[in-house]
Amino acid sequence: MEDLKEELRELAEEVAKSLGFSVYDFSFSRRGRKRLLKVTIDKLEGYVSIKDCEAFSSSFGKTLDTADIVPFPYDLVVESPGVERALRNMGEFIRFTGEKVKIVFNEPVNGNSTLSGKILSCEGNKIVVESADNQMEVVISFENVKRANLKL
Incomplete structure (x- = not known):
């Protein structure tokens, strides 16, 4: 099979x-x-x-x-993967730079287990997201991403 x-x-x-x-x-x-x-x-x-x-x-x-x-x-x-598709690798994060995303972390970042915002940039294994809550830039290591998906 x-x-x-x-x-x-x-x-x-x-x-x-x-x-x-x-x-x-x-x-x-x-x-x-x-x-x-x-x-x-x-x-x-x-x-x-x-x-x-x-x-x-x-x-x-x-x-x-x-x-x-x-x-x-x-x-x-x-x-199709849909408009709220999962982002599974750095290439997909790079491709969707400028789009809204929700990320669930393996380990909390700044005391939070999730983050919603806009992907600002990606370099190496780092993802920079502007938080929807406070417009602060948050730098995330791709290894700390448990799962992520685009948001409308």
Whole structure:
């Protein structure tokens, strides 16, 4: 099953790349008698639209039908990371500099376990956020980020 999952992920990445997208997340799990193949796509410029999801779904669906490597029924779900997407690495923090974010810390910063504000800059493993509460600049080490996501 892991070999099939890896092969499906590779196919998804090939199709995504050919359409100008990347695979943000991928899962292949059991749902009753069927399997659920869920692919979250992303693109570097702007946000993923419904038309983007439809284009990827159509192309990936055809690729899966041609490859004929899934020997059981499955549902294909294609989605975007959403406007309040998780930020999982420094590259994503850099990409979304200037945007609003909520960060949950591993260890409290200035006595707080969370911080909401605007990403001002990123350098090395440091993230500078302007706090929404008091407009003070807070410097955070990426290693102290438990989880983070964009906020509207």
